[in-house]
Amino acid sequence: MSPTFSAFIGFYPTTDLAATHAFYVGTLGLTLARDQGTCHIYAVAGGGFLGFCLREAVTLPPTVVLTLVTEDVDGVYETLHKAGVKTEAAPKYHAEYGIYHFYVRGPSGERVEVQRFDRKIHL
Template structure:
């Protein structure tokens, strides 16, 4: 008996939770300038990349976050992939975003990147892959 082909996945949504969510909504709309795709009242969904294949939902939290450590079970790092990392760094600094360190090259992962946090404390990253095996958008 043969296995049926894997069905296609056309889009992806990552959900983050904040309490209160309003500062995060303002951050994603006004600072990052992400287009609002859907306002569900207690949850807003934004286009996270061109082409509307990746989305970021920011919802009202129903319980405290499990951990502040993004690399622990239950932690999150949301990464935006962009060619102009330095341009994003300048843009976010001009908007008053606290960025602990300037963009750097990670030799281990071959990415040029920097980290910052949203108003709910989630770790966000802007990065560019400096490797030929990463698929172009």
């Protein structure tokens, strides 16, 4: 029998839980699903969650990317731009992967990608 999973949570370290909360809730519009004191868990569509736990230091390899998928990549880019958040570059199309995307750094240096797929992912 295969297990049935109801959700996914990816946990990441942060040195500043307040700044992380302001970025993911105040700027990106995610919802705080659970406040565990030193860890916050934010809801993302489809049963996914991002968790951030307070740590003294953060060291993430540059290959770790938190990807948020949306049909409105340009709208998110404009929202971040208006909030004074610097992105790595403007949104662009990546033909090899069939995505339209851009990158931004979160409060603890985590690399966040905002993207749209050419074709919907079917489960």
